[in-house]
Amino acid sequence: MAALPANFGAPSGALSGGRIALARPLAPGVSAIDANDPTFSDLAGVLTGMKPVTYTDCFPAQFRRLAGLCRKLKLEYLLAEDYLAKAGHHFNNQKKMVLIGKTKSKLIAAAKAWAVSPSAWGTYLGYPACCVKKYSAWSDGKKEDLVRATARNTRGAGRLDFRLNNVWNYFSRMNFENPADRAAYAAFLDRNQGLDLASSHVVSWHPCSYRCPASVKKAEVIFGFMARHAPDYAELLRGLLARQVIFWDKFRYAALGPALPRVRSLLDAKTDALLAACGPASRSRAGIKLAGPGKKALTLPKEALLLDFRSA
Numbered sequence: 001m002a003a004l005p006a007n008f009g010a011p012s013g014a015l016s017g018g019r020i021a022l023a024r025p026l027a028p029g030v031s032a033i034d035a036n037d038p039t040f041s042d043l044a045g046v047l048t049g050m051k052p053v054t055y056t057d058c059f060p061a062q063f064r065r066l067a068g069l070c071r072k073l074k075l076e077y078l079l080a081e082d083y084l085a086k087a088g089h090h091f092n093n094q095k096k097m098v099l100i101g102k103t104k105s106k107l108i109a110a111a112k113a114w115a116v117s118p119s120a121w122g123t124y125l126g127y128p129a130c131c132v133k134k135y136s137a138w139s140d141g142k143k144e145d146l147v148r149a150t151a152r153n154t155r156g157a158g159r160l161d162f163r164l165n166n167v168w169n170y171f172s173r174m175n176f177e178n179p180a181d182r183a184a185y186a187a188f189l190d191r192n193q194g195l196d197l198a199s200s201h202v203v204s205w206h207p208c209s210y211r212c213p214a215s216v217k218k219a220e221v222i223f224g225f226m227a228r229h230a231p232d233y234a235e236l237l238r239g240l241l242a243r244q245v246i247f248w249d250k251f252r253y254a255a256l257g258p259a260l261p262r263v264r265s266l267l268d269a270k271t272d273a274l275l276a277a278c279g280p281a282s283r284s285r286a287g288i289k290l291a292g293p294g295k296k297a298l299t300l301p302k303e304a305l306l307l308d309f310r311s312a
């Protein structure tokens with residue numbers, strides 16, 4: 001992951017050069033960690049017991065550092081491809097798949113499950129069973145974007161938990177065989193240079209609904225751990241995620257609220273700027289209502305979704 005530019009707008013000390021400074025060390029000698037490979041959320045999941053196993057892919061040159069971190073944190077690791085000793089399960093040719101957890105036997109079980117079904121092995125990673133089931137069904141059909149499917153499965157009114165916001169988490173949601181999808185993703189990353197989107201989430205799995213109780217429970221523990229050890233970084237994440245999002249499709253949405261740091265989709269610049277200048281949105285019978293600049297009311301037609309992640 002490239003170093004972040006100085007104008008990132010993060011609370012001071014939260015993130016610098018791709019490293020997260022920890023106010024409270026994770027172990028003797030671990031007072032800062034990499035923002036990625038693994039992400040802090042994944043590491044927090046393992047250290048709190050919310051995830052028996054997590055995985056990351058890393059370049060051979062980074063592996064020694066990762067192994068050193070595991071030793072200091074008293075965690076086990078397993079090179080999944082070496083263990084399985086067969087081809088066909090690489091993310092790409094250069095990176096190695098590394099499983100990390102507290103118990104070796106669980107790493108081995110996860111590696112075996114991964115070889116059988118990359119979409120169903122989520123239970124071995126501690127993802128709630130309801131979410132694994134929903135994700136697998138979506139993955140088999142892929143008729144609509146995952147966020148829309150998740151929103152449709154979300155019942156009830158009121159704000160949603162920001163820790164479940166996965167709108168710009170494209171892991172396991174991309175169709176890399178589709179050139180249009182690949183091009184859109186590249187354009188999206190280009191538009192958000194300076195934001196470390198690969199690590200900008202609290203739960204690394206896709207929840208079955210934005211009110212999934214099992215996900216909320218785990219997310220609370222994971223975010224609590226992150227906030228205890230790196231309060232500035234946790235605030236940065238909250239600032240990114242705890243927003244109202246107006247969503248059309250996979251690469252067209254608008255995160256409302258203050259400009260920095262704010263994720264920008266591929267929505268046309270004019271609409272994005274207009275929505276960013278609006279006050280909070282609310283649902284009405286006609287669609288989504290916003291107080292536009294100059295107090296002019298704006299109504300968006302019904303095909304737009306309002307995902308309100310402004311939970312406390």
Ligand SMILES: [Zn+2]
Nearest residue numbers: 130131208212
């Ligand atoms: Zn669930």
